[in-house]
Amino acid sequence: MSKFLAGFYQGLSAYVPGEQPRDRKYIKLNTNESPYPPSPKVTAAIAERTADMNLYPDPEYKSFREKAAAYHGVGIENISVGGGSDELLDWIFRAFFQDRGVIFPDVTYGFYKVWAALYGIKYREIPLKDDFTIDAADYTRAEKGGPCVVLADPNAPTGIAAGREAIESIVAADPDRVVVIDEAYADFSTYTSAPLIKKYDNLIVVRTFSKSRSFAGGRAGYCLSSPEIIKDIEFMRFSTNPFNLSRMACAAAEASFDDDDYFRARVADVVRVRDGFSDELRKLGFEVTESSSNFVFARFPGKNGKELAASLRERGILIRRFDSERIKDHLRITVGTAEQMSTLVDALADILKG
Ligand SMILES: *Cc1c(COP(=O)(O)O)cnc(C)c1O
Secondary structure (H helix, E strand, O other): OOOOOOHHHOOOOOOOOOOOOOOOOOEEEOOOOOOOOOOHHHHHHHHHHHHHOOOOOOOOOHHHHHHHHHHHOOOHHHEEEEOOHHHHHHHHHHHHHOOOOEEEEOOOOOHHHHHHHHOOOOEEEEOOOOOOOOOOHHHHOOOOOOOEEEEEOOOOOOOOOOOHHHHHHHHHOOOOOOEEEEOOOHHHOOOOOHHHHHOOOOEEEEEEOOOOOOOOOOOOEEEEOOHHHHHHHHHHHHHHOOOOOOHHHHHHHHHHHHOHHHHHHHHHHHHHHHHHHHHHHHHHOOEEOOOOOOEEEEEOOOOOHHHHHHHHHHOOEEEEOOOOHHHOOOEEEEOOOHHHHHHHHHHHHHHHHO
16 A cells, blocks of 8 residues: 555455466356357347447436346336446445444455445444344344444355245345345345335345346446435435446346346356255255355365365366455365256366375
């Protein structure tokens, strides 16, 4: 950090994304991207829209919001747009957590802590149970003026879904506090909490095209909430980056909603490969959580996670692991193609033998 950086930021740590390697070709299972390209219709739509590139996009993103609204059966006034869901979460932290602070699980998306620290927001980490499931009761004690809540559901890096009823009980516990459900992986799960926005005006559901819609490189996301909250998020958007979604990202997102068959088929592929791969890991002796996402969270009892990850890297396979004490021996493995997963299973069997 230079001597010029404002004192407030000195000593803070930025989020560390998973590696995007350039040194050689790897089987890349470390950042929860889809192994499949986006639909050919998405690629065609991008090419078409580049013709208008001299013009700014529609700052209201009306056609995109209409498609997202129709997809979820809500109104356009229930939708705001982000250049990826990270951008929306950034605004949400600033707009709604500043006064009351926020709580989230001790094992979850690492970015939550980064935003809280960056904006001087008070936060508390609530330990998950021993099996990494959430105890909804930790979030339903409504204290007057108590903290807001952000939950990834399904959670990352555990892959575990909280369950529809647990989420609703947390949202319903205090109508005066904002509850944010980060649904980056919900398409791989069996439910979404999006319909609850019609019943509760304190809920925000954040969604991304990065994982299930094969569009991590394109940067597109959106959120659903009550019209009042959406107005606040639009206030943040127009106060920072009113043209946050490029014409290309917008065209791609719209085409992705239009090509629902392609999207559903790719999600089904990932879910099928995930479940088969989880079984294979268990057969090898791994402890594997019940994943509702496009990744698997596993540890081999008695094996050092860092060493396992390093051995895989030597064999050309990248997975993600974290240094924090509670999960230091766990591996978070993105679900790739069936072929990639079978290469990985062979490599693990070989490493464990040695
Ligand atoms: C990947 C991810 C995001 C961010 O995705 P974007 O690419 O910014 O849309 C947000 N939350 C969780 C839990 C994620 O895993």
